[in-house]
Amino acid sequence: MNKTGKKEKAGEAGKTFEEKIRVLETRIRHLENELRLTKEESEQSIQNYYDLYSNMERKVIERTREFKALQKKMARAEKMEALGLLAGGVAHDGNNILAGIVGYLELLHISMAKDDENMEYVEGALDASRQMAAMINDLLTITRGGMEEKKPLSLNHLVEEFLASPTMLELKKIHAGVNVKTSLMSDLLNIKGDGYALSKVLLNLTSNAMDACKEGGVVEIATKNIYVEDGIAQADLKLSSGEYVVLTVRDNGVGIKKEDQSRIFEPFFTKKIMKRRGTGLGMTLVYQTIKEHDGIIEVNSVPEVGSTFDIYFSATREAFEIEVPENETRITDLEGKGEKILVVDDVESQRNILTNILSRLGYEASSAPSGEKAIELFKDNEFDLVVLDMIMPPGIDGLETYRRILTIRPGQKAVITSGFAETDRVKEALKIGAGQFVKKPYSLVRIGRVVKAELSKG
Template identity: 45%
Template sequence: MNAIEAKDTYADKIKKTNEKLEKLNYRLEDMVVERTKELTTSYEQLKKEIRERQRADKEKKGLEERLARSQKMEALGLLAGGVAHDLNNVLSGIVSYPDLILMDLNEEDPLREPVETIKDSGHKAAAIVQDLLTLARRGVTNTQVLDFNNDIISEYLRSPEHEKLRTYYPHIQIDTHLEAELMNIKGSPVHLKKTLMNLVSNAAESQPSGGKVAIYTRNQYIDSPVKGYDHVLEGDYIVLKIEDNGAGIAQEDLNRIFEPFYTKKIMGRSGTGLGMAVVWGTVQDHHGYIQVESTEGKGTAIELYFPITREGAKKETAHMPIESYKGSGELILVVDDVKEQRKIATHILTKLGYTATSAASGEEAIEYIKENPVDMIVLDMIMDPGIDGLDTYKEIIKITSGQKAIIASGFAENERVTEAQRLGAGQYIKKPYTLEKIGLAIKHELSK
């Protein structure tokens, strides 16, 4: 009996022990599941943190690269701007004197053709200077409302520059796909045409054996970042897209294509390496964005985004006959620190029927005004050494309140020009001088 009771007691203990072990096993399984969930959550959180850190590092690297690129472009732009200023002064004689010489030559004179060639060459050189000013981001001053399809694309496709490109690449087909109701933009037609010309030239050159270049335009509302930009201004834009099926751009070159003088082009035919830098500068000056997609062996697509304007386009003004802006002996004071500039301006003004004199500095001009009232001042904005055009004008209006003046400079318009105009100065004209440019500006101010 005792043996049976002992056996039952032992069995009962075994049962209770098994129950405890079973409960412990369940609890252990629950702990394993719970701990697995915790580890999985921690692992996912760690992966997320790693991805965020990698993305942050990538963004930081991208920002550092963009900053370095912007600083490099800014430094090169400052250099280009200084060179452009000096070149504008040198070019003034080449651009301005042919006008004066042609006025004294009859239509049959054999000298007319070479003088006109000199004049045309001077204007082409001045256009190159405009590229440098664009690179310096000092070139977009006179903007107007534009129909991009007609004022830029159609004009370019009819231009001598485009015809010349077709002679270099006769097997290239140019296709246009232009939105019929494209909205207007406000910008500089000179810079925008040069931008289009550079992009089409690049696309054609990427297909030396022949191919297609497609030009697209469209309206687009942007409410999310454009590739390559962290932030964009939300709103309506027009988009210019140039697409080719040429050689494409290597990935290592994509981040450098907008650097000045970074080029693999044929020198003498395709430019000097400023083309894409001019594109970049023009887009920046027009508050736009640029996006590049390229695959080696397949081709390249470049999209430019320009903000639209609700303003209507103004009618283009025709060239005025010289009689309409000739003077009647009014006394004009030319103030410029460069001797050649003073000679050119005074010769032009004398030819236009004005009485012209000059001063070599702002200080000299102020002393002259104290003793000699003048009808008009042609005032250079940048003079060195001594005071500049703005400070000169401030002192002159203390002597002669309301003194009429126009402002001239080899640089583009800036805040000091605007300040002088706020004080009463008139139009701003960019050097080099032309007969019509300076004549119309003076006539307009004298008529006020």
């Protein structure tokens, strides 16, 4: 419609009417185009906002769900921790008290004639005390570093040992109608772990499985190697890539209700009608032990169908050593020849029990109520052996006591005892010369053997 090259000057005065019309027409056309494009763009913008908005909405829902799940998990963890702290405190003090009870009972037991009419009561009391000690031991394991050093071991070996153990035989006797099968992978990789704690895991899972079974039920214990590729989820678990060993305990018993599944690891949580008394801490111990092994436990359970517990441990390529089991010891093997032994413990009952035990075993035992007092005694006396309690507030601890004794008597033989598991300070004491560590409460046999062994060392 327009010819180029004309010298039209839009926006200037002196235009003809025709020219003015053309300017207006053009202007209208421009505005129409702008309007149409702006409308298009607005519509697209609305779509964009909608996309963004729905995306955010989805994110909020997702995050809220994640957050709630996390909150629940955290609440559970906090509860476990609080319970752990409480239980730990109770267990520690209770352990000391129990050590007194067991100690005096053992002394009473030894001093009684075999045909004493009260023997039955004493043995009953000892039995009950031992059960209490087992429970406290569980509690201590759960609450703080009850773990021994982790060594390479074979789960197959552990399962076989467990199946042949007296505990298992007893379980089989109680659940005579339950069949226990194994399915162990022959070239199973080793894992690094605490054999004692893991055998407890096995015991708890198996005994629970057997409890869950009805007459004719089957419990299966299985092991296998698996390899996890990076980023591939094994069931619902997020495992990082690598080699794993899986321990499975499966039963076809009553199963666990969905709402109870998250609670089974809580201390003293039970839905079972107990056939025999447990400590109430079995599954808590299982959970704790697996956590300390950096393992993962997965529970799959359907009521009236059965439960499966899968535990994933990281595999190790280190070989394991088979430990020589301790031989049965007779009391006469433990008897001393009048060697001088100093017992250092801040708790009076503990001192009395140990000096009594040692005297009975034929040693010349004396005692000191603190590290400081013990050092005084060392200045004027010589002892063949010193038995040191590790924790003696408010005085110096066993390690410090031993250090100072060593400056007076280099090469002094010593045995360390404590209600807690082996700590770094215990390890340090062992490093500078102490022979062995004995965990309280010590039985006559255990402390007797350790003292004897230590004295007979060159």
